[in-house]
Every structure is written in structure tokens, then in C-alpha cells.
Amino acid sequence: MPNFIDRLSEQVVQKRDDLKKTLRQDASAGEESLRRLVKAHWHKLPKTEASARRPAFAVDGSRAVRHLANGAYLFVAQSLIIGDVNGARLEETSADVAILPGATPAPLVERFAELMMHRLEARLASAQATQAPSGSVLYLDGALYGQLPQLYPLRVTEQDIPDDDLPERILDHYLDLFRLCATRQLVLISIAKTSREAAHSQVWWRAEHPQEKLPFEISDSEVIYRWTERAAGFSTPILFGTRSFSAESRHALLNRIQDAPAIVSFFVRLADFDDALRVDVPASCLGRRDTIGAVEEERLLDERVVLPILDLLMADYGGLEVYNALLYSVDREVRLRQEMMDEVYWRVIQNTLGGEVELRLDRSERRFHSR
Numbered sequence: 001m002p003n004f005i006d007r008l009s010e011q012v013v014q015k016r017d018d019l020k021k022t023l024r025q026d027a028s029a030g031e032e033s034l035r036r037l038v039k040a041h042w043h044k045l046p047k048t049e050a051s052a053r054r055p056a057f058a059v060d061g062s063r064a065v066r067h068l069a070n071g072a073y074l075f076v077a078q079s080l081i082i083g084d085v086n087g088a089r090l091e092e093t094s095a096d097v098a099i100l101p102g103a104t105p106a107p108l109v110e111r112f113a114e115l116m117m118h119r120l121e122a123r124l125a126s127a128q129a130t131q132a133p134s135g136s137v138l139y140l141d142g143a144l145y146g147q148l149p150q151l152y153p154l155r156v157t158e159q160d161i162p163d164d165d166l167p168e169r170i171l172d173h174y175l176d177l178f179r180l181c182a183t184r185q186l187v188l189i190s191i192a193k194t195s196r197e198a199a200h201s202q203v204w205w206r207a208e209h210p211q212e213k214l215p216f217e218i219s220d221s222e223v224i225y226r227w228t229e230r231a232a233g234f235s236t237p238i239l240f241g242t243r244s245f246s247a248e249s250r251h252a253l254l255n256r257i258q259d260a261p262a263i264v265s266f267f268v269r270l271a272d273f274d275d276a277l278r279v280d281v282p283a284s285c286l287g288r289r290d291t292i293g294a295v296e297e298e299r300l301l302d303e304r305v306v307l308p309i310l311d312l313l314m315a316d317y318g319g320l321e322v323y324n325a326l327l328y329s330v331d332r333e334v335r336l337r338q339e340m341m342d343e344v345y346w347r348v349i350q351n352t353l354g355g356e357v358e359l360r361l362d363r364s365e366r367r368f369h370s371r
Contacts (some may be wrong), residue, residue, distance in 0.1 A: 071102025241295020
């Protein structure tokens with residue numbers, strides 16, 4: 001039997017110092033100034049304010065892609081919203097299916113899968129916002145501000161793509177959701193379990209060094225993991241507007257999205273040694289009128305601005321494994337597991353398509369996805 005363990009162990013020994021770089025709690029000489037900034041922008045959690053329990057809802061989605069023997073791609077996506085209103089459980093589901101031809105460019109395949117899932121999530125969230133009791137909390141999974149600049153049109157050449165207006169439809173749902181939150185006094189909170197962007201650290205750096213660029217690229221999640229001593233706390237909130245919109249997405253989106261609320265973003269660790277979460281909240285949910293189009297330059301905000309959001313997050317915290325009770329539950333229930341996709345959904349799709357066509361995995365995937 002091939003022995004891979006010894007070979008792997010040898011490589012770990014040889015590369016030990018490089019492998020430890022992004023995990024170390026200390027800072028190199030070049031990182032020290034940024035480490036000080038991170039510590040300056042990390043604040044202790046406030047004491048939780050006792051308040052009446054609000055109706056709350058959480059939305060999440062999942063998707064799967066399978067490669068077919070004829071080169072085509074099969075997509076399945078599903079989303080779920082669960083909630084609690086006066087002790088009564090709410091549950092609504094949504095699902096979709098699509099097949100794209102094998103000539104579809106590879107980057108478009110992944111983007112299509114994500115957009116397909118996000119449309120289901122945004123549609124469920126917008127629909128629930130029309131009927132949720134005033135003052136309710138609506139949790140979304142993922143970085144809200146990170147998703148908005150990605151809603152530029154799909155680019156497809158010399159072929160037809162089903163649902164090629166997916167980005168526009170998602171944006172419609174988001175704009176409806178923002179409007180409903182403002183008019184019905186709903187609180188929209190988007191939570192991402194990690195962030196690979198260097199957005200917050202760049203803003204902190206520019207505030208301290210306005211004439212200098214951050215000397216190296218390092219993600220927000222990494223700097224918080226390494227230099228906050230794994231202590232419970234939250235980062236200085238930042239107001240984001242047009243920053244993440246590229247020239248392409250500005251041209252395609254800004255006319256439609258410029259009057260949408262700007263996004264207040266911060267990180268929070270709800271208990272010592274837990275992982276930090278990125279939290280995005282529309283400014284309107286915090287009583288602010290800032291819009292995306294009006295905020296060209298990011299702004300550091302007083303940390304007290306997000307105290308009401310921290311109260312909600314701490315009230316729904318369930319420990320190191322349950323960062324948010326509703327989002328944790330919806331994630332477990334909506335996750336599209338391999339056996340469900342390959343043993344149940346596959347048969348449903350094949351039986352519905354009929355015997356005149358065969359739904360067949362390509363050879364490389366047949367080894368790993370048995371039905």
C-alpha cells in the first residue's frame with residue numbers, strides 16, 4: 001500500500017516555518033504597526049441589555065453542480081427560511097434546477113451556481129419581509145456588502161443561458177428587502193463566518209497613515225485571528241459605500257443601487273477563543289440615512305452605533321459551536337448533502353425528464369458520486 005504519511009510528514013518538517021506564518025500570534029517587524037492598529041480598533045463587548053424577545057428569521061441556501069457525460073453541467077440549488085414568532089415555528093423552502101452546455105466558460109459556471117442560490121435566498125428574505133411583524137430581525141448568511149458589487153450582468157457570447165437575468169432579479173429582491181426593512185422597522189443582519197478581504201485593515205491603516213498604502217495584503221480575518229489575543233470583542237464599525245464597486249460594476253449597477261442604504265460592517269467575537277464573525281447591516285437599520293452612492297470614502301464610526309446589533313447577536317449566541325441559533329439551525333437543515341443530491345434529487349430529475357434522455361455523470365465523477 002502506498003505510504004503517503006511519511007512523505008507528508010517530511011514536507012511539513014521542511015516547510016514548518018512557512019506553514020506557521022499566517023497562524024502565529026506574534027508579528028514580524030514589518031507587521032508590528034498593523035498589529036498595533038488592530039488592537040486599537042478591537043473593543044470589549046458591552047454588557048447585554050435585557051430586552052423583550054423579537055420575532056426572528058434566518059435565511060440560508062445550498063447548491064450542487066454535477067458534470068454530465070455529454071460535457072454539460074447540472075445545477076441544483078435550494079434555500080430555506082426558518083423563524084420563530086411568539087414560539088410558533090415558521091418554515092418556507094425554495095428550490096431550482098438548471099443545465100448549462102459544456103461550452104460554458106468555467107468562471108461563469110461557478111458564478112451561475114452562486115447566483116442561482118442567492119436568488120432563492122434573496123427571494124425568500126424579501127417575501128418574508130412583507131409579512132414579518134414590525135420590529136422583527138432577519139438574519140442572512142454571508143457578507144451582504146461583498147455580494148452587492150457582484151450583481152453585474154452575466155456575460156454570455158454565442159450561446160443561450162437560462163436565467164441570464166439572474167443578477168438583475170437578485171438586485172430587485174435586495175432593493176425590495178432594503179425598502180421593506182426601512183418602512184416596516186425590520187433589522188437586517190448579514191453574518192459571514194470568515195472574510196478573505198483586506199477591507200477593514202486597509203481603512204484602519206489609511207485613517208492612521210493617510211499618505212501611505214498598506215505595505216502588504218493581509219485578510220481581515222487573519223489580522224483579527226492573530227492580533228486580538230482570541231478575546232471576545234468587536235471591531236470599530238466602518239461605513240461602506242462605493243468602495244468595492246469596480247469600474248465595470250459601477251457602470252452596470254450604480255444608477256440602480258446608489259440610493260440603497262450604505263452598509264455598516266464590523267467583526268465580532270462573541271466569546272473568548274471563538275472565531276470572529278463579519279457582520280454587515282444596512283445603515284437604515286441603525287437609524288442612518290447614508291446611501292451607497294453618497295459614500296465615496298469609507299468612514300470609521302463610533303463603536304456605540306452598533307450596540308443594538310451586539311445586543312441581538314449576544315442574545316442569540318449559543319456557544320462555540322452555535323454562533324447564532326437560527327443561522328446554525330437553518331444551515332444544518334438546508335445543506336445539500338451528497339447522498340440527497342445523488343440518490344434522491346438525481347432520480348427525481350431523471351424520472352421527470354423521461355426515458356428519452358439519459359442523465360449520466362461523466363466518467364471522472366462516476367467514481368465519486370455513486371447512486
